[in-house]
Amino acid sequence: MPSTNLTFSSAEAHRNWLEGQSALPRGFRVGRTRLEFMPVEVAKPAKMNLTLIVLDEPTPSFAALFTRNAFPGAPVLIGRQRLKEPTLGAVVVNNKVSNVCAPGGVEASERLCSAVAGKLGLSASQVLPCSTGVIGWRLPVDAMVDAVPQAVSALEAGSVMPAAEGIMTTDLYPKARRAVVGNGSIVGIAKGAGMIEPNLATMLVFLMTDVDVPREALRTTLHSVTQRTFGCISVDSDTSTSDTVALLSSRKVPCPSLPEFEAALERVCADLAEDIVRNGEGVHHVMRVRVHGAPSEEVARGIGKSVVNSPLFQCAVNGNDPNVGRLVAAIGKYVGANHPEVDLSRCTLRMGGRVILEHGAFRLDNEAEKALVAHMKGAELYASVAPPDGLTFRPPVTFPPHERAVEIEVDLGTGPAASTVLGADRSHEYISENADYRS
Amino acid sequence: MPSTNLTFSSAEAHRNWLEGQSALPRGFRVGRTRLEFMPVEVAKPAKMNLTLIVLDEPTPSFAALFTRNAFPGAPVLIGRQRLKEPTLGAVVVNNKVSNVCAPGGVEASERLCSAVAGKLGLSASQVLPCSTGVIGWRLPVDAMVDAVPQAVSALEAGSVMPAAEGIMTTDLYPKARRAVVGNGSIVGIAKGAGMIEPNLATMLVFLMTDVDVPREALRTTLHSVTQRTFGCISVDSDTSTSDTVALLSSRKVPCPSLPEFEAALERVCADLAEDIVRNGEGVHHVMRVRVHGAPSEEVARGIGKSVVNSPLFQCAVNGNDPNVGRLVAAIGKYVGANHPEVDLSRCTLRMGGRVILEHGAFRLDNEAEKALVAHMKGAELYASVAPPDGLTFRPPVTFPPHERAVEIEVDLGTGPAASTVLGADRSHEYISENADYRS
Numbered sequence: 001m002p003s004t005n006l007t008f009s010s011a012e013a014h015r016n017w018l019e020g021q022s023a024l025p026r027g028f029r030v031g032r033t034r035l036e037f038m039p040v041e042v043a044k045p046a047k048m049n050l051t052l053i054v055l056d057e058p059t060p061s062f063a064a065l066f067t068r069n070a071f072p073g074a075p076v077l078i079g080r081q082r083l084k085e086p087t088l089g090a091v092v093v094n095n096k097v098s099n100v101c102a103p104g105g106v107e108a109s110e111r112l113c114s115a116v117a118g119k120l121g122l123s124a125s126q127v128l129p130c131s132t133g134v135i136g137w138r139l140p141v142d143a144m145v146d147a148v149p150q151a152v153s154a155l156e157a158g159s160v161m162p163a164a165e166g167i168m169t170t171d172l173y174p175k176a177r178r179a180v181v182g183n184g185s186i187v188g189i190a191k192g193a194g195m196i197e198p199n200l201a202t203m204l205v206f207l208m209t210d211v212d213v214p215r216e217a218l219r220t221t222l223h224s225v226t227q228r229t230f231g232c233i234s235v236d237s238d239t240s241t242s243d244t245v246a247l248l249s250s251r252k253v254p255c256p257s258l259p260e261f262e263a264a265l266e267r268v269c270a271d272l273a274e275d276i277v278r279n280g281e282g283v284h285h286v287m288r289v290r291v292h293g294a295p296s297e298e299v300a301r302g303i304g305k306s307v308v309n310s311p312l313f314q315c316a317v318n319g320n321d322p323n324v325g326r327l328v329a330a331i332g333k334y335v336g337a338n339h340p341e342v343d344l345s346r347c348t349l350r351m352g353g354r355v356i357l358e359h360g361a362f363r364l365d366n367e368a369e370k371a372l373v374a375h376m377k378g379a380e381l382y383a384s385v386a387p388p389d390g391l392t393f394r395p396p397v398t399f400p401p402h403e404r405a406v407e408i409e410v411d412l413g414t415g416p417a418a419s420t421v422l423g424a425d426r427s428h429e430y431i432s433e434n435a436d437y438r439s
Numbered sequence: 440m441p442s443t444n445l446t447f448s449s450a451e452a453h454r455n456w457l458e459g460q461s462a463l464p465r466g467f468r469v470g471r472t473r474l475e476f477m478p479v480e481v482a483k484p485a486k487m488n489l490t491l492i493v494l495d496e497p498t499p500s501f502a503a504l505f506t507r508n509a510f511p512g513a514p515v516l517i518g519r520q521r522l523k524e525p526t527l528g529a530v531v532v533n534n535k536v537s538n539v540c541a542p543g544g545v546e547a548s549e550r551l552c553s554a555v556a557g558k559l560g561l562s563a564s565q566v567l568p569c570s571t572g573v574i575g576w577r578l579p580v581d582a583m584v585d586a587v588p589q590a591v592s593a594l595e596a597g598s599v600m601p602a603a604e605g606i607m608t609t610d611l612y613p614k615a616r617r618a619v620v621g622n623g624s625i626v627g628i629a630k631g632a633g634m635i636e637p638n639l640a641t642m643l644v645f646l647m648t649d650v651d652v653p654r655e656a657l658r659t660t661l662h663s664v665t666q667r668t669f670g671c672i673s674v675d676s677d678t679s680t681s682d683t684v685a686l687l688s689s690r691k692v693p694c695p696s697l698p699e700f701e702a703a704l705e706r707v708c709a710d711l712a713e714d715i716v717r718n719g720e721g722v723h724h725v726m727r728v729r730v731h732g733a734p735s736e737e738v739a740r741g742i743g744k745s746v747v748n749s750p751l752f753q754c755a756v757n758g759n760d761p762n763v764g765r766l767v768a769a770i771g772k773y774v775g776a777n778h779p780e781v782d783l784s785r786c787t788l789r790m791g792g793r794v795i796l797e798h799g800a801f802r803l804d805n806e807a808e809k810a811l812v813a814h815m816k817g818a819e820l821y822a823s824v825a826p827p828d829g830l831t832f833r834p835p836v837t838f839p840p841h842e843r844a845v846e847i848e849v850d851l852g853t854g855p856a857a858s859t860v861l862g863a864d865r866s867h868e869y870i871s872e873n874a875d876y877r878s
Binding site for chain 1: 509
């Protein structure tokens with residue numbers, strides 16, 4: 001990660017590059033429409049996108065992974081059932097309301113599936129529902145059913161962009177990544193900016209391919225790729241109730257080889273995972289923590305997660321402050337609580353490629369501090385801009401200016417295992433975004 | 440918790456109440472002095488307090504618990520050794536530099552202990568060192584040794600306040616709590632505002648008593664009380680490298696009964712634990728999560744910690760937004776990842792005493808939303824004030840206006856175990872405090 005190392009000078013430049021990623025594989029159409037509704041719980045109207053992803057013909061080759069949050073959304077409960085069905089023909093996605101623990105939530109989702117199926121000549125069990133947004137509100141299912149015909153008439157082949165945009169909530173920009181496999185391709189889109197520490201999958205990722213991979217191979221491959229990609233990121237350590245990764249094959253093009261397909265899928269997923277972190281709510285800096293020399297992959301990943309999820313280290317990174325003491329505290333916190341048998345005396349830490357701790361003691365001086373500050377400033381996506389009302393911070397960019405990261409390396413010196421974890425800093429923009437998200 | 444339910448209209452009112460808590464037990468003196476030094480790593484001078492807690496005679500009745508962070512500070516390494524010594528006569532505490540992973544850190548701390556011991560007629564092994572502050576800097580041991588005579592001449596019986604103030608770092612106000620036991624008393628002081636999710640103990644708590652409790656009983660009692668008090672709080676989920684809780688008895692007064700002593704100690708520790716959270720960096724709201732009906736105390740505490748440590752729920756509470764969806768997500772995140780066997784379908788959630796979720800479905804409407812907002816506003820310590828430079832938020836109070844909390848109740852309905860966890864919201868003031876703490 002990343003497979004690219006891009007910089008963008010403007011939202012237009014980023015948009016142009018995205019268009020180049022967005023060619024739909026053969027056999028797919030996408031479309032969306034917009035509707036307004038009145039949430040029961042608050043007294044003002046809200047807007048929602050209804051997005052469809054449709055296969056020309058239903059396919060037996062589909063795979064999906066769902067959140068392990070023990071309060072899953074109604075669409076997740078339904079999605080787990082859909083995995084047993086012989087074929088899948090369409091996905092219907094809404095933003096704004098996540099349909100979690102809402103009274104009658106499963107019935108509402110099934111009604112929407114039936115409406116979509118009716119317009120597409122499918123059965124409801126061939127439609128996968130996905131919802132993202134506020135937890136606690138009810139799905140405005142009447143308004144959604146009414147909007148289905150418009151979404152169906154908007155269906156088009158060609159570009160995935162209408163779907164990539166339709167599924168956004170607090171995302172600053174749409175996310176799409178593409179890889180070529182033989183004569184076919186894999187295109188993925190992702191939604192996710194907050195409540196991101198996926199446990200098996202992440203908030204709404206849809207992968208479409210025309211490469212013909214049988215159902216079981218598709219499922220095994222998606223599982224292992226997801227572990228190494230979406231399983232290694234965190235924006236705020238909060239595992240969503242709705243995480244879903246789905247992979248659909250239209251089976252139009254023969255698969256050159258499964259390893260080649262898996263490598264391409266991993267590239268798309270790894271890039272989307274990094275896109276999700278880079279577009280995380282209020283993110284100023286992406287952090288990449290490479291842990292190696294670990295006794296197990298679990299320990300390596302645990303240390304990486306502990307570093308990227310440490311609120312104090314996140315704030316220091318936000319301030320371009322190389323507060324390496326908090327880095328050490330975050331590693332020691334995880335190891336002390338979970339693997340006290342791991343000996344940290346052989347641990348070497350690097351930041352921006354520079355050794356900062358060796359044999360249990362810091363190697364710091366004025367010159368090192370300056371170099372670390374420069375590394376952190378180089379990885380900054382933007383600086384905070386004082387808000388007009390003095391309190392409500394908004395990011396001053398709507399595109400990713402570059403793909404650089406604060407690079408942290410942890411060599412435990414005690415074993416063969418490794419893991420790379422991506423995370424982000426913590427900013428005023430995150431607080432402002434989330435102190436009153438639903439208003 | 441809390442044993443009190445106080446409100447304070449001003450810093451003076453709070454101060455007057457604190458003075459009433461601060462009577463030192465018989466057999467103790469405290470003193471402090473201030474010194475300036477130049478950290479090697481940054482090019483401007485820093486200030487430090489050197490604080491002494493001294494017993495009239497060395498005591499065999501002392502107990503201490505230390506952090507389980509796997510990168511402990513040098514004073515923690517030394518403190519673990521001191522537990523094996525026959526007697527302890529003094530504690531020397533510095534703020535500003537924590538002496539963690541610093542080259543020569545243990546030697547520096549031991550040198551300071553020797554200097555203190557020399558002035559007090561003790562041996563170095565009778566002095567417990569404690570350090571708190573920036574991780575990564577070296578202890579300015581020459582300047583500290585030079586300052587020891589001043590600290591010794593400042594020693595006074597009577598009030599614990601010089602020590603309560605001396606150990607502060609980012610604390611807004613000193614913290615002291617007192618309980619009477621028979622003819623004696625227990626007085627505790629605490630320091631801690633960030634890097635607070637103690638794993639066994641919390642950042643610098645000193646408990647002094649004149650009640651005569653034998654060493655082993657003192658240690659057992661401190662361990663069990665700490666589990667139920669400092670073990671159940673979190674400001675930011677970051678376990679410090681320096682957490683220390685120490686309890687010293689001057690043995691001047693007979694102990695009426697061990698249960699009576701334990702109850703008084705628990706009251707002092709529980710109140711100090713809540714003080715630490717209420718004075719946490721940038722805290723606008725204290726959250727109290729009472730979990731019961733759980734299959735085990737571990738599950739109950741884990742759920743409570745997951746709620747108070749959820750960044751998204753913390754931000755919602757900060758904004759007085761009753762985003763109960765994030766509360767549900769935080770519970771489901773912990774249970775799904777750690778105890779998937781726990782059935783959440785019988786879970787009942789209350790907020791501010793009102794049922795918000797029952798039998799797996801929300802019970803929300805406009806009226807409920809308004810009541811929840813009112814409950815949250817009532818528990819707010821202060822609202823953010825737009826800062827002069829547009830970016831650097833500072834709390835507008837230097838005292839706790841009240842002892843109210845956002846009250847959350849989780850009844851799992853599946854077992855007999857319970858736990859109460861205290862935590863806090865996440866604010867602009869926390870980000871500002873920690874984005875450039877060391878400057």
